[in-house]
Amino acid sequence: MSPAVGQPYARLEGHDKVTGTARYAVEYPADGLAYAQMVPATIVRGVITGVDSRAASAIDGVLAVLHHGNAPRLAADVDAELYRLQEPTVHFRGQPVAVVVAETIEAAREAAGLVRLDYDVRPHRTELSAQDPQLYQPGHVNPNYPTDVVAGDFDTGFAAAEVRLDLAYRTPSYHNSPMEPHASTAQWRDGQLLVHDSSQGTTPAQEILARLFGLPVAAVRVVNRHVGGGFGGKLYLKVQTVLAAMASQVVDRPVRLALTRHQMFGPVGYRTPTIQRVRLGAGPDGRITAVAHDAISQTSTVTEFAEQTALYTRNMYAAPHRRTTHRIARLDVPTPFWMRAPGHTPGSFALESALDELALACQVDPVELRLRNDTAIDPESGHPFTSRNLAACLTDGAHRFGWADRDPTPRARRTGRWLSGTGMAGSSYPARIRPASASATAYADGSFEVRINAADIGTGARTALWQVAADALDAPPQRVRVQMGDTALPAADPAGGSTGLASWSWAVVRACERLCEQLVGLRGRVPAEGLLVEVSIDDEVAAQATLPRYAYGAQFAEVRVDADTGETQVRRLLGVFAVGRVVNPTTLRSQLVGGMTMGLSMALHEQGAFDNRYGTWANHDLASYHISSNADVPAVEAHWVTDEDSQLNPLGIKGAGEIGIVGAAAAIANAVHHATGVRVRELPITLDKLL
Numbered sequence: 001m002s003p004a005v006g007q008p009y010a011r012l013e014g015h016d017k018v019t020g021t022a023r024y025a026v027e028y029p030a031d032g033l034a035y036a037q038m039v040p041a042t043i044v045r046g047v048i049t050g051v052d053s054r055a056a057s058a059i060d061g062v063l064a065v066l067h068h069g070n071a072p073r074l075a076a077d078v079d080a081e082l083y084r085l086q087e088p089t090v091h092f093r094g095q096p097v098a099v100v101v102a103e104t105i106e107a108a109r110e111a112a113g114l115v116r117l118d119y120d121v122r123p124h125r126t127e128l129s130a131q132d133p134q135l136y137q138p139g140h141v142n143p144n145y146p147t148d149v150v151a152g153d154f155d156t157g158f159a160a161a162e163v164r165l166d167l168a169y170r171t172p173s174y175h176n177s178p179m180e181p182h183a184s185t186a187q188w189r190d191g192q193l194l195v196h197d198s199s200q201g202t203t204p205a206q207e208i209l210a211r212l213f214g215l216p217v218a219a220v221r222v223v224n225r226h227v228g229g230g231f232g233g234k235l236y237l238k239v240q241t242v243l244a245a246m247a248s249q250v251v252d253r254p255v256r257l258a259l260t261r262h263q264m265f266g267p268v269g270y271r272t273p274t275i276q277r278v279r280l281g282a283g284p285d286g287r288i289t290a291v292a293h294d295a296i297s298q299t300s301t302v303t304e305f306a307e308q309t310a311l312y313t314r315n316m317y318a319a320p321h322r323r324t325t326h327r328i329a330r331l332d333v334p335t336p337f338w339m340r341a342p343g344h345t346p347g348s349f350a351l352e353s354a355l356d357e358l359a360l361a362c363q364v365d366p367v368e369l370r371l372r373n374d375t376a377i378d379p380e381s382g383h384p385f386t387s388r389n390l391a392a393c394l395t396d397g398a399h400r401f402g403w404a405d406r407d408p409t410p411r412a413r414r415t416g417r418w419l420s421g422t423g424m425a426g427s428s429y430p431a432r433i434r435p436a437s438a439s440a441t442a443y444a445d446g447s448f449e450v451r452i453n454a455a456d457i458g459t460g461a462r463t464a465l466w467q468v469a470a471d472a473l474d475a476p477p478q479r480v481r482v483q484m485g486d487t488a489l490p491a492a493d494p495a496g497g498s499t500g501l502a503s504w505s506w507a508v509v510r511a512c513e514r515l516c517e518q519l520v521g522l523r524g525r526v527p528a529e530g531l532l533v534e535v536s537i538d539d540e541v542a543a544q545a546t547l548p549r550y551a552y553g554a555q556f557a558e559v560r561v562d563a564d565t566g567e568t569q570v571r572r573l574l575g576v577f578a579v580g581r582v583v584n585p586t587t588l589r590s591q592l593v594g595g596m597t598m599g600l601s602m603a604l605h606e607q608g609a610f611d612n613r614y615g616t617w618a619n620h621d622l623a624s625y626h627i628s629s630n631a632d633v634p635a636v637e638a639h640w641v642t643d644e645d646s647q648l649n650p651l652g653i654k655g656a657g658e659i660g661i662v663g664a665a666a667a668i669a670n671a672v673h674h675a676t677g678v679r680v681r682e683l684p685i686t687l688d689k690l691l
């Protein structure tokens, strides 16, 4: 039997999704269903002094108007982000301050616009600035890294370098825009809470809901069989779930609550804007001797969220003298949150742009420059990487792209009005593992079922786990079923940080191995009721936690820029990646191409346009927050090199959800410089910056 792993199976749920039978969070039917609509604060900072819900309540079909004066009480010590409708304080514009529940979504929406709130408005501070005297050093950066890391002596090394660059970069805020907004259906029965949720992982959501509502964990069940994308925005329990559960408690009926697209822009998280300074000292051969990366980002007054912007620089290239720092501004803004390749996305834009400037300064080819600064030893820990195929990605990418004999001269290729250029960048993302558990059952009819509370947020994780399970059971895939997306299943961490498949597959393999051992003991005679085993990999995972493990890549871009209007078009995007074992080439390619496309969108289009006067974004819909559309996206090619890593997990899987975006924007910005001679250090690359 040939292995299932490595085969390009179509998604198991693909048919259900395209025929509309796959149910998402607000598509589950329920008897007596009611609809809720969130009411956002219309001030930036202050205190609610009065709530008048008479006009809202007068709308036909309105069942309840919840606010801080009448909502069910939540435990105060669980999560400040979720502690809503409990107190009159407003911390940011768009903060949920009331919820309307009605018989229909139309009535709920109309009434939501009629809830009148009076405020005592206080002055606000929302502008991210490198000159902010209140910038501070957080205790750590996400998820738990030191804020500042020093090796050697940067100042001395930099002063002594023959080539020195001191560069400033800025990235704006970005908004997670999954097709499915944050959405929940909540219902209570006999003191038990059942939620269908859009979360990227329900194991932590179950526990947090239990604590918020003072319930035993077993009294809460959260289901997310299908999730319409997340990109990190749904990584943990979000406020709409809590609001839906409160609303359901009050009206004693199942309640659906989906955020509007407008409400997705800010209140539930976004990628922080960054201000970055990169200094590179190098020899005339382009070998880096000193690197410093200082990153500034923002958090809210509600909770601390510290983007790990400079992390990329800690582990990517060799240099004896190095320093990375993070500082944060605490502003009257919504709390930033996770968005695809947090930290590495803005950080790689800065470092990989700076390397392009170094290549030009030293007159070394950009691919060659990265090869010269390659290292088999993690510069931060001093330990060898478990595997490192950056050079293979660079070399293979250069070959596939046709990089050889590139003339590095900027603004030297013109056809009619079009200036053309090519650029490239390195890429990497940590290959982390999280604890997980799974169970496997053999049935007397020769079929198997594998269960794990993993989440398929559209990535194809269900299909990949099914392939992994079939091989581990040495069974034809047709005899294997996979159950996931339900807290009734063995606990596992959310789909985030590119940890999903690497961690879940480990637990699935161990469960299947254990089951096979027991079947051997029974000589294959499966009891009539089936044979069940359940395993946890937590101890195994903990034993490996400190190894430096990364996926790598190389990104290449070709652009053309209209010399008269500055219009920029990406003509070609090509990436080569080293992401460990490839479980399913079809779903892997989709992840990589999706990430690269998101990087293109970041380079040219996406931008949260913040207006400090109003303390919010001027653009908060998909008309004014432009995400690259089909016409903007050329042929995007993703390839991979053989990347074996025996120290990662049983199959050597690295995870590929995020690496596709890392470096993509820098490759495009570098190509734009090659085309025009204009170096854009502040994204996005809009035409005004090129003229």
Ligand code: MOS
Pocket (backbone or CB within 6 Å): 200, 230, 231, 232, 233, 235, 338, 339, 340, 341, 342, 495, 496, 497, 498
């Ligand atoms: Mo990803 S931003 O960790 O879901």
